[in-house]
Amino acid sequence: MRSPQHVSAATPPIAGAGQELHNFPTNQWWVAALREEVQPGRLLERRLLGKSVVLYRTTEGKAVALENRCPHRAAPLSLGTVVGDRVMCGYHGFQYGPDGRCAHIPTQSAIPSSAVVRSFPVRELGPLVWVWTGAPELAQHSEPPCPQWLLDDATWALIGEAMPLKANYMSLKENVLDLTHFGYVHASTFKITDWVNPPEVEVTDSSVKFIQRFENSVCPVMYLELSGLGPERRVNRYSWGVSLSPAIHEACMEMTVLETAPGERAEYRSRFAHITTPASSRETHYWWFTGNDYGQNNAQGQETLKELIRVAFREDKVMLECIQAAADADPDYLNYREVSVAADRPGLQARRILMRLVEQEKAQPGT
């Protein structure tokens, strides 16, 4: 294995055979699990940023995230059991509390002060369990970048699911920051073929937003059933996407129907979230969510939409995993020159922000 590569703003989000690419900052809130995955009395193992973490709930229902490695003889704590508010190691019965401190050793009363596992700050918001993977004291100055609509199922009729990805998380983020791939990757599913111009771009210190407007267009196939609009109806479509943080990308699609009949609804709004947590530099926990403000009472239409999105997002998954696999087979991968075009601006800006964060952390390893 080669040493971790120096990564610069120009570094592509995929590394070749024998190369590591540490392009994930740790002082961030990342989604560790869906809330429903962390069940009372159960232990959930999850690899986050290369490290194994165990999640469980206390008797009061509070989610806890601990380093998944007993400091005694290195057994994964996830092989143990939940005992009250603690996790008990399945090898020799050592117990650890929510703060990570060892609270019980069966064979002696003295507990070494070094018998402690790392405890990660946790926040539960809507359907998501967020974990802070960096210096714990920095967590309190920051809240998970979770859009409000994700907390409001009643208004937004949420659907979504996990779609694990064998590729670097940044390749998914760049994918959703450049939707000119619609006409190729999703030609036979979404059938949106007018995404042919580079977008407007707005950049801040920590986020990148693209904006795209389609005037006098039609309702996309995916929303025909749910909106009840006919395929001949003319609409203006307004889309944007924003990388809120390395952990989450939010997107919007709004339709305004042209020439509405009196009393007819004119506005149809959708939101998307693309949530990406690196398991390793080659594997990503990816969850997608979408919500819309017109599907609340149409379970069948919501199910049709979910299935279409699932099929289409699998097209992205296949593409990104093939790119990762091709890189994994090629030791020269990082030596290739990458050609970028105007439509890549949002992705390149996001990459730059990301690498700045990674490099800042390298320069201040104490934080």
Add this chain to the structure above:
Amino acid sequence: MRSPQHVSAATPPIAGAGQELHNFPTNQWWVAALREEVQPGRLLERRLLGKSVVLYRTTEGKAVALENRCPHRAAPLSLGTVVGDRVMCGYHGFQYGPDGRCAHIPTQSAIPSSAVVRSFPVRELGPLVWVWTGAPELAQHSEPPCPQWLLDDATWALIGEAMPLKANYMSLKENVLDLTHFGYVHASTFKITDWVNPPEVEVTDSSVKFIQRFENSVCPVMYLELSGLGPERRVNRYSWGVSLSPAIHEACMEMTVLETAPGERAEYRSRFAHITTPASSRETHYWWFTGNDYGQNNAQGQETLKELIRVAFREDKVMLECIQAAADADPDYLNYREVSVAADRPGLQARRILMRLVEQEKAQPGT
């Protein structure tokens, strides 16, 4: 792959991703196979301490162990055939005798003196074939550390089997040197829950022994059928375990029944052997044997005992393999600080002896 790590007495017996851990001394007798596995006319391939070895029998029935690599064009000799006392390579027909010297080349009469494979000293004792993997001249000063009871099936009613292990061999040795894991790993199988105190420990230059006494206890579930003792009968249990060498751990469990009726048997003795041969630093050939002096005429009871032990030892196998797999996924593994407690003393002492042997061999590579 990183260079082999420097290993010290404090080095845990598991190495992380990309790390090698050479914690096995070569100037030792190791078990290569069960005697019944080396059959006349057959070639048995086995990986010992990272090297492939081929075993076979001469016409007189003597077991031979040779390096499994033809020096001509590197074919595994185990793909060949036994021809009299020799093994014949299956590629070009070169033949090698029990001393490893090439004795026949089909295409010419001259035999290069360099056409020789390594021949390993072999001893067959009871059910086991032992191989000396170090400097051959040192083998004659040493005999395999095989307990007498393993050679005496008539008295000890032996049972046992192979249980290949995807973990470093030393993790199994430490497992059997600290039986305080019984209450957790084997809670639902052995159901021995009184192993809660650190043991007495006796250490010599080359062995570690723990001793544990349980006064006024009961007969363990695993021996109820074979001993015919009722679950209410009170017994004193006397247990010890000793790491005889890196290759083998011997253990004892003796019960003395309290308040016996006149003429009733009072003493019930069992022995165990845990035999561990590194295939590599991450894979172990593990064989377990047990014998007892009261099961000779109870085939059904012996079978019940064997099945219970098999199920319980698979619990150890799962735990140790999960620990190894977690380490294999973590390049930082050897940087973790390990917390030890009093009950770890026998394991830590065994580790120290082992690492002393490894370091002595490094300092004297000629031997």
Add this chain to the structure above:
Amino acid sequence: MRSPQHVSAATPPIAGAGQELHNFPTNQWWVAALREEVQPGRLLERRLLGKSVVLYRTTEGKAVALENRCPHRAAPLSLGTVVGDRVMCGYHGFQYGPDGRCAHIPTQSAIPSSAVVRSFPVRELGPLVWVWTGAPELAQHSEPPCPQWLLDDATWALIGEAMPLKANYMSLKENVLDLTHFGYVHASTFKITDWVNPPEVEVTDSSVKFIQRFENSVCPVMYLELSGLGPERRVNRYSWGVSLSPAIHEACMEMTVLETAPGERAEYRSRFAHITTPASSRETHYWWFTGNDYGQNNAQGQETLKELIRVAFREDKVMLECIQAAADADPDYLNYREVSVAADRPGLQARRILMRLVEQEKAQPGT
């Protein structure tokens, strides 16, 4: 992974665990595919000398070979589609022509001059598609070393097929340069047991030829049906084999029947080609072909011959793959001393020629 090893003429064609062995010169014609594999409208991915290449046909039917990696965002072009004479990337729709230059970007009219993939010179000869993997300007001074009989199915009644090999290509070349393995590897298939003497050898700067004569012998089992000769008929057999280039080995077997009846046929000629293209240093695209001048009208006899050769060549495949696998498991592999005998002369000469080519290319990386 260790750095690429220095390879010398004495370097065996197999490298051990963690070792790379770059023993393939690039300024060569290599067979990339069978002609019938490159179909109109389809994209064929093939790994050649460690690099992924995509093959397709233009509207005029000309075969094209391009680097299989879009320079934009690294998608394998083989996931895309053929559009006229171009390949279109399946991710964002960039199009590349037969010369490798980007000819269309959907989102902008300006095409960066760096948007180009490597285009490999191609020649189609008989059943084979040859690709030049080195400096393109050198291709024109060289033609694929394809024997004439491979282009003349009418005379030579060709049969053959692909037999992918998980081993370094040179191990197959050395296998067919030393047929003294017949009596061992093919003892029960070809049953040719008289290949027991080192051959005559003729060496030029770029090729090695062995010659072997068997006087007053019999017709090999494999040709009995096709020739109609009885097993008692005496023949002189004349065999040679020549490594024409790293990519191809040609061989000959001619029988002259002794004591023919008036008007009876006396001469029976066969040819063989062993075509080897490294996919990586551990995997080889291997195709074998054979032709003979007496089987044109005997489809059943040709089929019998093909099946026997297939079974026998699988014996070589098993042996070579086991040797490779044994090396792959042994980090010390290249440190072993190799013992050679007189029968190895052709193989060793071929190895020397090969390594001279590799070292010349290293010394002149510009070519």
